[in-house]
Amino acid sequence: MPAEFEKALPILQKIRNSGYEAYFVGGSVRDVLLNRHIHDVDIATSAYPAETKQIFEHTIDIGIEHGTVLVLENGGEYEVTTFRTEDVYVDYRRPSHVNFVRQLSEDLLRRDFTINAFALADDGNVIDLHGGLVDLEAQVLRAVGNPSERFNEDALRIMRGLRFAAVLNFDLESKTFASMKEHANLLSKISIERIFIELDKLLTADFWQKGFRELLAIEAYPYLPGFTDKTALAHLLALPAGFKFTNSVQSWGYLAYQLGYRDGKFLLKKWKVSRDFSTAVSKFLSAYDKRLKGDFSSEDLYNLGKSSLTLVEEMFAAQNLETNFEHISVLDVQLQIRTRKDIAVSAGQIMTEFGIQPGPQIGQLFHQIELEIVKGQLQNTPQEIFNYVKGYHKHGDND
Incomplete structure (x- = not known):
């Protein structure tokens, strides 16, 4: 196990010693299996939120209505979420209600793609109920269960799928691809801020061309602002x-x-x-x-x-x-300068030195000084700038 999991193992073991199940879940397990750097360590448990809070001394309710408790332990912060199922989704993004359950199998069924539906036990055993290991080996992105249901539940999963293709260099499984194309119009229901995050990650990924090619292929672009x-x-x-x-x-x-x-x-x-x-x-x-x-x-x-x-x-x-x-x-x-503030004298100093009154004239003069310094035609020293202003005035008097 990577160091991040090793550090979090006592959390799992403390939950298990209290009589509940607990596993590492989600993208971090996928990335470990792919020998990729992991970011967040997510833990899922059969313990309900109130039960998790009884196990640990220091917790914060960060999403308790969805079953998530932040556990502060061993100098780290860990999101511990109760196994759950989800009711009817609203706005093609959020479940109207979540139900806490005791079975891991029910929790894994609601995940988006098979390669994100793993659970890792504290003994290193990988629980794979949806063929994710086979898909990892084949470098394929496949929706869990019925793809139509997955994208109807949460249309942002379409963008997530494209992002995973770009990040992992994986291919979209044919039924998953067809369903993404069929439901691409649902992206118009999703907040543009969330779509931006996914598309931005896609564009800056190593294999962005694959993800972007698939975005065009599933005809998602008409539902993205300005992408017609x-x-x-x-x-x-x-x-x-x-x-x-x-x-x-x-x-x-x-x-x-x-x-x-x-x-x-x-x-x-x-x-x-x-x-x-x-x-x-x-x-x-x-x-x-x-x-x-x-x-x-x-x-x-x-x-x-x-x-x-x-x-x-x-x-x-x-x-x-x-x-x-x-x-x-x-x-x-x-x-010589990066901003106006780097100019060796201020507009106020020039006004005092030459008796110039406030108004458009000093603004125009200072802008001209700035421009000459940038061009390298005027040295950025008080003496050179004052000499320039004298010449500027003299030239102005002759006009």
Whole structure:
């Protein structure tokens, strides 16, 4: 067992010593079997929430209505959830009610895919009731039980399936694929924030091309904001096999560019992303547009940031276009300031020194100083800036 499971073993054993069943479940078990790094350690138990709270001294009710108690033990935090079944789902996402049960088999039946429906006992025994081990070996994603029921219950599972295909490089089993395609329209019922999380993980995965190809194949794209143009979306798949996006800004920026957006804010507003992320994507798009017209300038680096320029240059490299990473590095070394705050004197100091009154004039002058420093035509020292202002005034008096 990996160290994360070893550390959590006393939790399982304490529950079992109290007369209940307890197992590691979910994606962490799958990742252990695939020798992948695990993230969260999830524990399922036959103990009801109140019984779990009696076993452990320190607990927090984080989702007790759904059977989950956070156990604080041995310097760690562990989500312990009661075996459960789920009633009729509402909004194609959430069960109207959960029923706590004592049988592990009933709990595993409600899982999404067979490779996520394992349980691991404290003795290392893997409980596989749905053929997940065979599917792991065959690298296949198969819905648990009836796929139509699984996607009707929770349509987000469609996006999760596409994400797993991209992360694990697994193929969609034929009935699962057909059912995902049949129910793709239900994605319009799911909150866009949750869909964004899944699609973002897909785009930044090692095998994103597989996941994205399947997204197009099941015809899910018309139900995603701004994704109506299949031909434009398919342009992403023209990137070299094995190409990986550096980060989310690059993937969404390039996606937006292929969809014809020159400012990402309009598209990303529909996806309800953070303002910072939207701004970063818009800077990428501006940089991409400028790079198509020629080499980057010092002003581009200052206004858009080195990261934006580098991400664009990487996309040029991926498309076998001419690149000049060294040019970006040279611009970066030569740049004297990163923000206005780095200017050696303030607007207030200039006003005091030259008796300039508040108003548009000082704003225009300070902007001009900023621009000259960025271009490298003015040294960022108080003396040089004051000399520049004297010349600026003198030139202004002659006009």
